[in-house]
Amino acid sequence: MSEMASEPLGREERTPVSSSPRRPKNYLNTSYTARSWLLTTDHKRIGILYMIAITFFFAVGGIAATTMRLELLTPYGDLVGAETYNKLFTIHGIIMVWFFLIPSIPTTLGNFLIPLMIGAEDLAFPRLNLASWYVFMVGGFVTMAAVIFGGVDTGWTFYTPYSSVYSNTAVALVIVGIVISGFSSIFTGINFIVTIHKMRAPGMTWFRMPLFVWSHYATSLILVLATPVLALVLVLVGIERVFGVGIFDPSLGGDPLLFQHLFWFYSHPAVYIMILPGMGVTSEIVAAFARRRVFGYTFVAFASLAIAILGFLVWGHHMFVSGQSIYAGMVFSVLSFLVAIPSAVKVFNWTATMYKGDIHFDTPMLYALGFIGLFTVGGLTGLFVASLSFDVHVHDSYFVVAHFHYIMVGSTVLAYLGGIHYWWPKISGRLYSAWWGRFSAILIFAGFNLTFFPQFIVGYLGMPRRYYAYAPEFQVYNVLSSAGASILALGYVLPLVYLLYSLQNGRLAPDNPWEATGLEWQTSSPPPTENFLEPPIVTHDAYERPSATISSSTGGQP
Amino acid sequence: MTQTTTQPATPAWPTEDEKLAREREVNALGMWVFLASEIMLFGGLFLVYFVYRFRYPAAFAEGSSELNMWLGALNTAVLLTSSLTMALAVHQARGSSRKTAVLFMLLTMALGLLFLAIKGYEYWQDYQEGLVPGLNFTYSGAEQQAVALFLVLYFVMTALHALHLSIGIVMVGVAIVWGQIRPFAHDPAEPVEMIGLYWHFIDIVWVFLFPVLYLLR
Numbered sequence: 001m002s003e004m005a006s007e008p009l010g011r012e013e014r015t016p017v018s019s020s021p022r023r024p025k026n027y028l029n030t031s032y033t034a035r036s037w038l039l040t041t042d043h044k045r046i047g048i049l050y051m052i053a054i055t056f057f058f059a060v061g062g063i064a065a066t067t068m069r070l071e072l073l074t075p076y077g078d079l080v081g082a083e084t085y086n087k088l089f090t091i092h093g094i095i096m097v098w099f100f101l102i103p104s105i106p107t108t109l110g111n112f113l114i115p116l117m118i119g120a121e122d123l124a125f126p127r128l129n130l131a132s133w134y135v136f137m138v139g140g141f142v143t144m145a146a147v148i149f150g151g152v153d154t155g156w157t158f159y160t161p162y163s164s165v166y167s168n169t170a171v172a173l174v175i176v177g178i179v180i181s182g183f184s185s186i187f188t189g190i191n192f193i194v195t196i197h198k199m200r201a202p203g204m205t206w207f208r209m210p211l212f213v214w215s216h217y218a219t220s221l222i223l224v225l226a227t228p229v230l231a232l233v234l235v236l237v238g239i240e241r242v243f244g245v246g247i248f249d250p251s252l253g254g255d256p257l258l259f260q261h262l263f264w265f266y267s268h269p270a271v272y273i274m275i276l277p278g279m280g281v282t283s284e285i286v287a288a289f290a291r292r293r294v295f296g297y298t299f300v301a302f303a304s305l306a307i308a309i310l311g312f313l314v315w316g317h318h319m320f321v322s323g324q325s326i327y328a329g330m331v332f333s334v335l336s337f338l339v340a341i342p343s344a345v346k347v348f349n350w351t352a353t354m355y356k357g358d359i360h361f362d363t364p365m366l367y368a369l370g371f372i373g374l375f376t377v378g379g380l381t382g383l384f385v386a387s388l389s390f391d392v393h394v395h396d397s398y399f400v401v402a403h404f405h406y407i408m409v410g411s412t413v414l415a416y417l418g419g420i421h422y423w424w425p426k427i428s429g430r431l432y433s434a435w436w437g438r439f440s441a442i443l444i445f446a447g448f449n450l451t452f453f454p455q456f457i458v459g460y461l462g463m464p465r466r467y468y469a470y471a472p473e474f475q476v477y478n479v480l481s482s483a484g485a486s487i488l489a490l491g492y493v494l495p496l497v498y499l500l501y502s503l504q505n506g507r508l509a510p511d512n513p514w515e516a517t518g519l520e521w522q523t524s525s526p527p528p529t530e531n532f533l534e535p536p537i538v539t540h541d542a543y544e545r546p547s548a549t550i551s552s553s554t555g556g557q558p
Numbered sequence: 559m560t561q562t563t564t565q566p567a568t569p570a571w572p573t574e575d576e577k578l579a580r581e582r583e584v585n586a587l588g589m590w591v592f593l594a595s596e597i598m599l600f601g602g603l604f605l606v607y608f609v610y611r612f613r614y615p616a617a618f619a620e621g622s623s624e625l626n627m628w629l630g631a632l633n634t635a636v637l638l639t640s641s642l643t644m645a646l647a648v649h650q651a652r653g654s655s656r657k658t659a660v661l662f663m664l665l666t667m668a669l670g671l672l673f674l675a676i677k678g679y680e681y682w683q684d685y686q687e688g689l690v691p692g693l694n695f696t697y698s699g700a701e702q703q704a705v706a707l708f709l710v711l712y713f714v715m716t717a718l719h720a721l722h723l724s725i726g727i728v729m730v731g732v733a734i735v736w737g738q739i740r741p742f743a744h745d746p747a748e749p750v751e752m753i754g755l756y757w758h759f760i761d762i763v764w765v766f767l768f769p770v771l772y773l774l775r
Contacts, residue, residue: 124584186595194588198580202569224591228599236606236714243692245710246703247606253703258609262602537569 023508026526028429041126042529047112048427049133054100054108055496057140061095062492064088069451069485075472085468086153087169093156098178099140101412102270105277106223107136107188109419110216112427114192116520116527117210119201119536124194125187132187139181146174155466157267160248160259164240172241175234182231185273189223192216201519203538207301210518210542211294214301215280218308222269222276226312230266233259260322264315272311274408275375276304278415279346282368285422286350288516289365290357293543296349303342310339320391329388336386343379347372362514363437367418370445371411378406381456396466399459402452410448417444417495424499425509429526432502436494444491450484517543582748589755596722600763603718607711607770614704621708622775624689624697629680630772633673634764640669641761644730648754651747659750660737663730666757670727677720684709712771719767722760729753 023029027044030036037045068088071079080088111129115122123129146152149170154163163171196217200209236247237259246252248259287294294300316324316332350372359365381403385391394400421441425431458477463470470478512521517540523532540546572580611618647662681690688696690713691706699705733749 125588186592190588190591190595193591194584197587198584224595225598228595229602232599232602239710239714245691246707247710253614253707255609255613258606262606265602535569535571 023429024524025528026429026524027529028526030529039130041122041130043111043115043123043126043129044427044527044529044531046129046133047108047110050103050107050111050136053133053137053140054103057095057099058492060144061092061100062489064092064095066485066489068092069482071468072470072478073482075470075475075478077468080468082468083153086155086466087151089466090152090155091147094143094152094174094178096408097156097270098181099136099143101274101408102185103136103188104274104412104416105281105419106192106216106219106273107132109212109281109416109423110192110219110277111188113423113520114195114213114216115199116426116523116531117213117518118196118199118204119519119532119538120195120199121530121532123191124199125191128187129191132184132191135187136181136184139177139179139184141177142180143174143177146170146177149173157263158234158237159263160237160240160254160256161250164237164247165249172238175238179231179234182227185223185227189220189227192220193224196220201536201538204519205538207298208538208540208542209301210280211283211297211300211304212277212280215276215283215304218304219273219276221305221308222273222311226266226269226273229262230270233262233266257319257322257324260319261315261324264318265312268315268318269308269311271404271407272307274412276307278371278375278412279304281415281419281422282350282371283346284516284518285364285368285418286353287543288422288514289360289362289368290354291360291515291545292353292357293541293545294349295352295355296345297542299345300349303345306342307339310335310342314339314386317386317391320388321395333386333388337383340379340383343375347376347379360514361438363432363434363441364418364422364514366438366441366445367414367421370441370448371414371418374406374410374414374445374448378403378411381406394459396464397459398455398463398465401465402455402459405452405455410452414444414448417441420495420499422514423520424502425513426520426525426527428499428503428506429509430502430506431509431513432506433498436498440491440494440498443487443494447484447487447489447491451481451488452484454478454480454484517545578745582745585748585752586755589752593755593759596759600715600718600766603711603715604766604770607715610704610707610711611774614701614707617701617704618708619775620699620701621705621712622772624687624705624709625712625772626680626683627772629676629683630768633676633680634768636669636673636676637761637764640666640673641758643669644754644757648747648750651750656737656746659747660734663734663750667727667730670723670730673723674720674727677716681713715767715771719760719763722763726753726757726760729756 027042037049040046040049067080068085071077071085071088077085111123114120147170152167152169152171152174154167154169154171158171158175196209196213239245240247240249240254246254248254248256250256283294283300314332314336316328317336320329320333350368381399385394385400385403418441420427421432421437454477458474458481459465461474461477463474463477509525511523511525513525514521519532519536519538520527522536643662643665647659647666650656650659650662684690685694688694689709691710695706695709697705697709730753733753736749737746
C-alpha cells in the first residue's frame with residue numbers, strides 16, 4: 001500500500017491549475033469559433049453537441065407530454081380532440097424514445113467520459129463519432145418535419161396494419177427519420193466497443209475498468225445487434241405502405257404478429273439501452289459519495305452483460321394478449337423473471353456499498369438514491385406485468401404506462417441528471433449551486449412520484465392508456481398526475497437555469513471536487529484536448545482508495 | 559494489486575509504431591463489429607422469409623420457379639469470382655506490389671458492376687413478365703397473394719443486397735483513388751483489407767440468397 005501511495009497517478013507533480021485565475025489550455029478554451037465546434041473530432045466536444053441536441057428534443061417531447069397532461073385534467077376532450085391527442089402521444093413517444101432516452105447517457109456522458117475513464121486520448125473512431133452526431137441531427141429533423149407535415153398517429157410502436165395501410169398521417173417520413181437516427185446508434189455502439197477493447201491505458205485491465213464503462217460496453221452490444229432489426233422492420237412497413245404490397249397486412253396474406261415480434265426484438269432491448277448506462281452512472285456516484293469501493297464489483301460488471309443478453313430473449317412479454325402461442329407466453333414470462341436476478345444483484349450491491357460508508361448527500365447522491373428507489377419500484381412492477389395472468393388484467397392500461405415511466409423516465413432521467421451533476425465540474429470546470437442542486441433533485445423525485453404513482457392505481461382500476469377522454473370516476477387520479485407533472489416540469493427547468501448560470505458565474509472547480517477515484521478525476525477540470533498531459537498508467541483496482549494521503553492530495557486542492 | 563510484468567516501469571506515451579499497430583487492430587475490430595450488425599440486418603430479413611415460407615410452402619416454391627435460375631447462377635459465378643479478385647488484391651497490396659493490387663481492384667469493381675447489370679436485366683425481365691407486386695403484377699395462378707408475398711421479399715432481399723454491393727463498388731473505387739493521392743500512406747494495404755472483409759461479407763450474403771430464393775423450389 002505504501003508503495004502505491006508514492007505512485008504518480010497522472011498529474012500530481014504538476015502545479016494545480018485550479019488555483020490560478022487564468023486557466024491553461026483546455027478543450028473548451030482552445031478555440032471559440034463555430035467551426036471549431038461543428039467540425040470537432042474531440043469526443044468531449046461531441047458529447048457537448050449531443051447534450052445540446054438531446055436537451056432540445058427533450059423539450060419537444062416534454063411539451064407534448066405537458067399538453068397531454070393538461071388535456072387529461074378533465075375527463076372530456078376539451079383542450080384537444082381525439083386525433084390531436086393521438087398525435088401528441090405518438091410524437092411524445094417517438095421523440096423521447098429515439099431522440100432522448102436512447103442517446104441520452106451514452107452519447108453525452110459516455111462520449112465524454114469513456115476515453116477519460118480508460119485513459120485514452122479519444123474514442124477509436126473520432127470522425128465516425130462526429131458523423132454519428134450529424135446523422136442523428138438529420139434523423140431528428142426529418143422526424144420533426146413529419147410533425148410539421150401533420151404529425152403521426154400510430155403510437156411509437158407503429159403496429160401494422162394500421163401504420164402500413166390505414167393511418168392517413170406522415171408515417172413514411174417519420175420512419176425515414178428513425179431509420180436514419182438508427183445509423184447514429186450503430187456508429188456509437190461500434191465506437192464504444194472498439195474503444196473499450198483496444199484503447200485502454202497501460203494497467204487498465206478489464207476488471208479495473210469503472211462500472212460505467214462496463215455498462216456502456218453491454219449497452220453498445222445491444223445498440224449494434226438490435227438496431228439493424230428495427231431499421232429492417234420499419235423499412236418493411238414503409239415498403240408495404242408506399243407500394244401497397246403485402247408484407248404484414250393480413251388481408252394480403254401477411255402476419256401482423258410477425259411485425260410485433262421483430263419490433264419488440266429491438267424495442268425491448270432498447271429499454272436496456274436506456275437503463276444500463278443509468279446503472280453505470282449510479283455505480284460511480286454511489287462509490288464516490290459513500291467513499292467506498294463498489295461491493296461485489298465483478299458481479300455488478302457481469303450483471304450488466306447478463307441484462308444485455310437476457311434482454312434479447314424476453315420481447316414476447318409485450319405480446320401476451322396479441323394472440324401469440326400461450327406456450328411462447330409462458331417461456332417469455334419465465335425469461336422475463338430471470339432479468340430480475342441481475343437487476344437485483346445491482347440494487348443489493350449498491351445498498352451494500354453504502355452500508356457503513358461515509359455517505360455524503362451531495363446533489364448527485366440524491367439523484368442516485370432516487371434512481372435506486374424508482375428503479376426498484378419500476379423493476380418490481382415489471383415482474384407484475386411479466387406474469388401472464390396479471391398482465392391480461394392490466395395490459396394497455398395506465399398500470400403499464402406507470403411501470404415503464406418508472407424505468408425509462410424515473411430511472412434513466414434521474415441517472416442522466418445525476419451524472420450531469422456529478423461530472424459537471426469536470427465538463428464545465430465550474431461548480432453549481434449546491435443548494436439549488438439538492439432542491440431540484442428532491443423536487444424532481446417528488447414530482448415524478450406524484451405524476452406516476454397514481455397511474456398505477458388508476459390503471460389497476462381499469463383506465464386504458466392512449467385515450468383523450470376517460471370515465472369521470474378516474475378524475476382524481478388524473479388531477480394528481482397532472483399536478484405532479486407541473487412540479488416535474490419545474491424540476492427539469494431549474495437545473496437548466498442554474499447549470500447554465502454556473503458556466504459564467506460558478507466557482508472554479510478543483511480537479512477532484514468529490515474526492516472520487518477514477519482517471520477522469522486525475523486530469524484537470526476541464527480536461528485538456530488530449531485528455532492527459534502525462535501518460536496515464538493504472539496501478540489500482542477500480543474505486544480503490546489506496547491511502548488517505550492520496551485522496552486528500554488529489555481531492556483537497558483549493 | 560500487484561503490477562503486471564507487461565507494464566512499463568515509468569509511464570510513457572505509445573510510440574509511433576505502437577500507434578500504427580493499434581490502429582490496424584482498431585480498424586479491423588471496427589469492421590468486424592459493423593459486420594455483426596449487418597448480419598442482424600440480413601438475419602431479420604431471412605427470418606421473415608422463412609416464417610412465410612413455412613406458412614405458404616407451395617406458393618413460395620411456385621414463386622421461386624417464376625425466377626430465372628440461370629441468371630441467378632451466372633450472377634453467383636460472377637460474384638464468387640469477384641471475391642477471388644478481391645482476395646488477390648489484398649494479397650498483392652500486402653506484398654507491396656501496388657500496381658497489381660490496383661489492377662485486381664479494378665477487376666473486382668468490373669465484376670461487381672457486371673453483377674448489377676445482370677441483376678438489372680433480371681429485374682427488367684421480371685417486370686415484363688408481370689412479376690412485380692405494386693407496379694406490374696399479372697400473375698393469376700393459385701395462391702396469388704402468397705406468390706406476391708414471395709416476390710416482394712425477393713425484391714427486398716436482392717435490392718438490399720444490391721445496395722450493399724453498390725456501396726462496396728464505390729468503396730473500392732475510393733480506395734484506388736486514395737491510394738493514388740497518398741501513395742506513401744503508412745499502410746496502403748490496410749484500407750484494401752478492410753474493404754475486402756466487407757466485400758466477402760456481401761458475397762456470403764448472396765451465397766445464402768441464391769439457394770433460398772432460386773433453388774428451394
